Amino acid sequence: MSSHNKDLQKLTAAGLLISLGIIYGDIGTSPLYVFKAIIGEGHAINEGVVLGGVSCIFWTLTLQTTIKYVMITLQADNKGEGGIFSLFSLVRRRAKWLIIPAIVGGCALLADGIITPPITISSAIEGLHSKYPGVPTMYVVLAIIVGLFFIQQFGTSLVGKAFGPIMFLWFSMMGVLGIGFIVQMPSILKALNPYYAYDLLASHGTHAAFGILGAVFLCTTGAEALYSDLGHCGRSNIRISWIFVKTCLILNYLGQAVWLMQHEGQVLDLNKMNPFYQIMPPWFLIFGIGIATVAAVIASQALISGSYTLIAEAVRLNLWPKVKINYPSEQKGQLYVPSINWIMCAGCIGVVCLFQESAKMEAAYGLSITVAMLMTTILVSKFLKRRKVPSYLINLFLVVYLLVEGTFLSGNLGKFVDGGWFTLSIGALLFGVMWSWHTARRIRNRYVKFVEIEDYYEVLKELSDDETVPKYASQLVYLTSANFNSEIESKIIYSILQKQPKRADVYWLVHVDVMDEPYTRDYEVDFLVPNKLIRIDFKLGFRVEQQINLLFRKVVEDLVKKGEVDITSRYKSLNQRKIVGDFRFVVIEKVLSRSHNLSLYERIIMAVHTQLKKVSISEERGFGLDLSFVTVEKVPLMLADPETVVINRVI
Template sequence: MSQHKDLQKLSVAGLLISLGIIYGDIGTSPLYVFKAIVGNHTINETLVLGGVSLVFWTLTMQTTLKYVVITLRADNKGEGGIFSLFSLVRRKAKWLIVPAVIGGCALLADGIITPPITISSAIEGLEPLYPNIPTVWIVAAIITILFIIQQFGTSLVGKAFGPIMFLWFTMMGILGISYIAKMPVVFKALNPYYAYQLLHSSSSHAAFIILGAVFLCTTGAEALYSDLGHCGRSNIRISWIYVKSCLVLNYLGQAVWLMQHNGQKMDLNLYNPFFQIVPQQFYYGGVAIATAAAVIASQALISGSFTLISEAVRLNLWPKVRINYPSEQKGQLYVPSINWILCAGCLIVVALFQRSEKMEAAYGLSITVAMLMTTILVSKFLKRRKVPSYIIGTFLLVYLVIEGTFLAGNLVKFIHGGWFTLTIGLFLFGVMWCWHTARKIRNRFVKFVEIEDYFSILQELSEDESVPKYASQLVYLTSANFDSEVESKIIYSILQKQPKRADVYWLVHVDVMDEPYTREYRVDFLVPNKVIRVDFKLGFRVEQQINLLFRKVVEDLVKKGEVEIMSKYTSLNKHKIVGDFRFVVIEKVLSRSHGLSFFESMVMKVYQQLKHLSLSEERGFGLDLSFVTVEKVPLMLSNPEEVVITRMN
């Protein structure tokens, strides 16, 4: 933990790690941005200078001002990302879950398109030398290997990411300078007038297409905020100065090469401006470094997707799935189900679009939506920080206009490929929304009773030797938020389903906190040495290993002499043998009911299918299955109809 904190402070190591983790996506954009801006147009000064100007001001307004300056302030105990931001503001308004879920789904959809487009753009750099090279198969092979190695953890290769990305950005800056030196006048393109001139001189349809292409330069901006917890605000802000400088120099260098071919109509897929400014003697090295940077960009998106899903599971926005921790590195996790879904999605993209220029049409739409959602949530965060209303209003107005315009530009590409990421995003949204809504429907019908009314009978049952002892220590997981309540189903399980005599009854409640790494507990002795409640307060990034956490709590209580867990059986007590523990998990089964609307019925049917695919409650809470009893009880959604039947004799 201390080492992690050290890396968040401004340091050379922190800056290097920032380069390796954060800037893969935005750092590889020069591979395809200018190619997308020029497209099939004849190269002319207005197009080239206006293109550079739009890229520069997009990086300045969108990435620098919105994310680096403003959004990085919204840190949740050092953590960032759209769900961390949602956790900070969710108590302000219930509807904020909508932009949070939409933004999360859009980021996941982006994770499916980023690896194919970045790796394809790099590998296609070999085509001028090897026209018949099977780029599709090479890209598919690299993507497959990348997803296979996820299960082993990436901490070992991750150490090389920083130096490789430093080399990549330095190379881009030097290549840019080498061409800028031939035409220094290109710096005039940084004047916003040229951006205005390009958009003003183009038809509205052409202007939106150009904006859709320009937006690709800032698609990785969300990663700056998502990876706040790994690198720290200071390291991100300082390293971004270097990264932006190298990016702008490279774009200016590409602009010079394009200006040298003014008036020509070139096949930029074959003559990619990025690779055209690479010296011939260094060409292979340039392609190799570009490919390494593309793989690192893909890795960052994959790791980000794993973190996003793990947070969604803790916040009850995604079905419980298996999450592995392949290394000791903080934040390093592996979600098998998501890994193979992303892998399949990436390979479908490669098979469907085959070339990077066709993938450009599918790229950008989902991430624009994610940025819009972040804008809404950040405005709520600023309000929470008591920022003056006129500043919040200006922030909202400026960025809703900018991102709304980019969204319109990306929607123009809908039929050419934007439909793909939108379809993926809508599917993911459907899963999250159904899971969240079904949980609310179920909770509506969970009946709670006052536990105090049952203290005496529980005490009598515990001492009633005519009832066979079920377990020495009996543990129930409860969803009751107040220690004065308990689900009626738990009382039914103890007293009626099969009377369960135990020396001590434990009630365990897990509360997911708005902070990321909180790990606290509270103990209430409702009936001393008979009924004990333990409330765990766990951060939304903490693994819910209830088995281990509960054992630790019991050990602490025993050390302090607050509980007695020795077996009460005479033969075992004599030898100081600890009594047995048994967990009971009550699974609420949906009964046939006419008490739901058509919409709610459909949601519950989807929920049941998702439940079959997800981890069981006991596995999701990390319980030892050899000490768990699962009881299925009907979830009565309406009172049963009165039955009339006549006796014949």
């Protein structure tokens, strides 16, 4: 972890401000639409619903956000990093099946990234209806979304520096506006009593109660971001800043409740009379809409950046096809993934065009993030077990949060027909991609044959010295998937000895291990045959860019400086002048030959993998190799043993 990142882990004023700008965009903009969703369109404002709604919001933020995420889940830091894939990396060695909740949770978060920008920006812009009833807000929302995704390629570090102060202004504004109405009806504070939440849910039928819970859940949808951005802000900064954020949120919800109580019995068009904007003084409304819009854009930016990080981690954990990843600024951790950017942009445009207004988007919102939270609960329970927390406490954690989140999931399932199908469909599609890529790799590895490398020491040494064979390269480098120094793929030996014998002064084997830690960047060197066969093992964190070309050259430079290896050209004319010999990388692409050995399920998986391979970048680009020094060799994976084939010779 960099010193800059270590500084952010400490409790500082700058760290608190940065955490406000990065983490709380989603959860911080929820007051724009939560009460609208709880009251529901076309329903008369009822005291029991208002008081019960505030009570449900308060206890949801307390149980779900404060206790589960801020107090418990933030303990699961992976060398200072958070997020569902960081959590998975901490516990994946405990059970193979944990890959399923990790993939499901990751896909749900990505699906949430497609619905969050449209609903937050729409909710903010629709405040214009209060002042200009006929304004076509949908086109304004589309313009903002397209502009937001367009600027991603240039980096957002400059704009990002302003996020913290703007979000501080946003939360302070919400708190002050809430207090302005609370003083008009101090008795509203009784709504914090959990009795009103119980009374609201008990007094309605099961169907209606689940519908209310689905709406209430929207107040905590950004809780997952608190954990995902742990590495950017640090546990202490998140915990302290959350006290301020939660206070401002509750004050604003209470203020909205007072305004609703003042209109008890009335049936209002909540799209045009959003309680959030109604508690603003008329003269301040246009400023409030402007600040809300900027806050909504910041919330969207946080989700978009989080999606890039999620995909980058998935690529390095072999859960997603290799895609191009850019680093548009020098700011640590800032990524830009072009393919995901434009897929998300198209998804957001589709959401706006399909649902058109925030009230209809609420039906699609919440379902996928509930699934993500359930998956996090499962993984956190395994983390607590790893930390040797007493079993009865782990079981209590599981029972409480599986019950709470299971109830919210049931409430959100009622939204399936009205829009929840959209995010679930997106999530299912993403799951299909991740699962197919992960499973296909396991199928392919099943048929990779390894041989003892020691058996080939002598022949490799003799080939290197055999001047009757044309020299292929001075330094020949192979990427190997063999985990042990004693092994090598039979296909590499075949490539060197049989598929055009490749004579070289030195043969290098390079292996990359993706570590469970995020930013590890270590290597080991093993001189299998001194000055003839050398193996380098890179141990890279799951958030480290795999620039093997640069890393390999750096290692070779260090070995040369220490006199451990001589890379001077062996050609006499060049050797006299101490000119460095040429390097060539060979990437062996294993092609799956057709066979009846695969089951129908495995054939489907491999067919999907083949199509995904066409749109992913090549192995050599994925490893950051200089293409002018790379040879790609395609070799078949023989799935059928030739000895089992019966054929008759006709004389």
